[in-house]
Structures are given as C-alpha cells and as structure tokens.
Amino acid sequence: MKFSVTFGAVGAGRDPRGLAELARMAEDSGWDGVFLEDYLVYQGDVAEPTYDPWICLAAMACATSRITLGTTVTPVPRRHPWQLAAEAVALDHLSNGRLILGVGIGDPDDPFLTGTPRELAEKLDESLEIITALWTGEPVRYAGKHYQLDGAQLTATPLQRPRIPIWVGGNFLVPAVRRRILRWDGSCAYKGTTAAPQQTTPEDIRHLLAARQAPRPDGADPTDAPDALGAAAGVDGFEVKASGGDPAAFAAAGATWWGRWIAPGPVAEAHQILRTGPPRLT
Template identity: 45%
Template sequence: MSTRRGLFVAPFDALADPRVVGDLAASAEAAGWDGFFVWDHLAYGDRVTAIADPWTCCAAIAMRTERLLLGPMVTPLPRRRPQVLARQAASLAVLSGGRFVLGLGIGDDWVGELSGFGDEADPKVRGRMLDEGLEVLTGLLRGEPVDHVGEHYTARDARFRPAPAVPIWLAGRFGNRAPMRRAATRDGFFVIGLDGPDDLDALTADLVALRPAPGFDVVVDLRPEQDPGEWLDRGASWVLTRIGPFDLDLDAVRSIVEAGP
C-alpha cells in the first residue's frame, strides 16, 4: 500500500477561522491531498494570539470535502469527558460519511495549557486517565452497553447511538514505549519527534513485536521544507506536512496547499 499524504494544520492566527479552514480543505482535496487534520489546543504561548475550535473546523472540512480523511490531531483525552467526546466523534463520522479519524493523547502542559485551566498536570496521572477514558469512549463508540465507575470517569448503564466506525490514532513521542504499546491496541500511531527516516526502521521493528492488527496506520509529520521523498515507503502509511504553529501567512499556506503532495 502506498504512503498517503496529508496536511497537519494549526488553526491559529491567520487560520483561526473555520471558514478559512474549510476553504483550505476544499483546495487541498482538489490538489490531491489525502487528509486534512487540525491541531487541538486552547493555548499555545505568547506567539499565538487566536485559536479556532478544532471540532468546528472538522465540521467545516467535512462539509466542504468528499474524499479527504479528517480529524483532530490530537485531542488530549484527559481534559475531556469521554461521553461528550463520543457524541462529537460519532456525529462527525456521520457528517463526513465515514471519513473521520479521532487522534488522542495525554496532552502536554508545556505552556500551562492544562494546569492553567485546572486540568491534571501530572503526565503519569494523565496516562492513567487516557487508558480509563479510552475504555469508556470505545465502548460508547461501538454502541455497546457501558457500565463503568472508575477512578476518573463514570458511565452508568449507557448505550449510545448512532455508532459509526471511528478509527482511533494515539500519539506519542519516539522512544517512549508506553504510548506505542497503547497505540498498538488501536488503529494507528502518530509518532512525534523522529530525527530522520531511519528511525522508522526501529519503530517498525518495535511495532512488529507488539503485533498490531492489520491495517494499522503509522503517521509522521514533516515541516514544509523537509523532503517527503526520504520518508515514503519506509514503513509510514501517512506522511503529513505540518502547517504552523507560528507566524502563519494565509497566502503562503495557500501556496503549500495548492501545490499538492
């Protein structure tokens, strides 16, 4: 299977408008890109002043396109309520005609994005919250009866419909074993922090040992100036081009999008 190409877009500043994001997604589809994924942040330091809601952006992308895969990349599940997230994900899967991918992780508190709003700052606790939240979330997304009372989440005698298929990609930094093991039980691994394409060989070997299900996606992202050719056919099923986060110029972004993969 050939490597698919997508865009990994920060909806910040010049792109902090779901209408603009929808326009870019339509242009991306026309230019031959395979996916359009948006960052999920509430804050991103002093250099970013405006941020759009990724869920509204995903709805705009779904309405403006017919072929692109789309989704938040990635949502910190520990700051979300899994039952609300399940409703949002299912609705976007229906709206997009089955093109929605849910990217999840523990989140990062490097600019106080979590602790500044009273969310959990300890990454080990967030890891446990992610594992427990995934149990609740995936049960609800499958339309199964869920009766869960845990340390962090409660869902008593719940069963959600509709229950469309929603692939889940989990994110983690290269070399960190826990996120990779967690991802291997789902549909894909969005790996952060690869130094070069040779790292994909080590990653692929580690994943083989974990034996993920057939069709498992390995996703990497590159800066626009990086040569994607070096990364293709090296074990990644998706190579994304990163747009952002800083000093975004709409005309420059349009040029990257319209140039195609």
C-alpha cells in the first residue's frame, strides 16, 4: 500500500512556493504522494486566498523527484477538455511521469460551474473521451452533445504509457459514479454526500474490486447495472484510494493507496503531520 496526503491550495503557506516546500517535506518524510483539491475559490470561502492548483502542482513537481502528484479531484466540466488535456501532458513531462488525474463533476456549490448534475456528468464523460483521444497524438473527430472536434490534434503526448492514469472521484453510492470508476483506472471516491458523509469501509473496497473483475452481461447498460464492468481501462492495474479508518484493514481488502486529508490551518500543523511520516502497516 502507498500513502498520500491531500491539501487545498488555500491560505497562508499554501501558495505555489509553500506547497512546493510541503511536497518536498512529504517526499523526504517517506510519503508516496501529494494530491491537491482543485478549487478556484476554496469551498466557497472567499475570506481565504485560493491558488490555482495546476500552477502549484508545477512548483511541486520541480521541488520533488519521487512522489506521485495529482488532483483529487479536478471538476472537469469547469474546463475545456482540450485545455485540460494539454496541461496534464505538460505536467506529466515536468514531473517525469508522476501525474495522476483525479476527475469528477465538481461540488454542487461551486460558483464557477453551470448546469444540472446530469449535464455536468454528461460533460465529464464526453471530456474524458476527448482527453484520452487527444493524448494519443492523433487527429480527433468527436461529435457529442456538449463538445465537437473536427480533426483537432495535440502533438505533445504523455510521458507515461499508454497514458496518464485517471482516477474517478465523487459519491460512489451514485450508480453513474460507480460505472465511471469501473470504466477508468482507479477510484478516489468518497461515500455519501457532502451534507451527510459516511465512512468508507473495507467491505466497500472488496465490493468495488469484485465488480471490477466481473464480466459485463451482454447488452447490459453500465449505468443501469453499475456493478458491471464497462469498457476496459487503458492503464494496467486498478488503483483504489481509501482515506480514514485503519490502513491495514483497507490494505487487506485490496486498496492500493491510503490518503490523509490535511485541513487548511497553521502550516506548523501540516509540518508535524508530514514529518511524522506515513502509517506503518502491522
């Protein structure tokens, strides 16, 4: 099992320079990954300055050499998919192939998102098809409900092969979220709503992995049958990131990552958590 921490790019000590130092400290203290939440205004709190997480990740990539970097998660419908595809490629090269792209539809209270949850989900699914097609370096023709491309091409491709891994976030109790998790390369999903969160359990992990291994019945709609496997993922392996609870129990259930969220606050508290290092499995 690998261990990560997640920060918001918000407040004192968490600007690009400060997060680069935190990432360096995490690497030196034995952590395996650092992820950033992706907000323009952190959880609607305009009192604290929020910094662009992609600029922060670039600074973190330059300050480290080993740890995995990524987002948990980028609200893809807030972005143009071709812009996100190009930025991810650049960051993948800058980090020497250490990027993971966490994706979701975004927070319902995000003031920069427009559309119903269904529309946001449609945009996410279309965007992921476009992004992964653009990562091949070949011309892309795409005619969707929300996005259209006619031969567009990105000539820079990811350093990672076959591409940058995509982890899916969101509430995995929602059938469409589970379908999306099974379609792509990993899960960084939570359980319950932000208003009524629930603790993910090792049994949840076992159930997800069992669904991953189950063949999809002929003719089944993955959205209606969320525990059936959709299209095969393009990256070898399937990563499951858990948080909270007993890391050893999650490891025994098959989770490959365990993450700790470090809330905004005094940077000295973050330093203490990082220097303590990741949990030890017994």
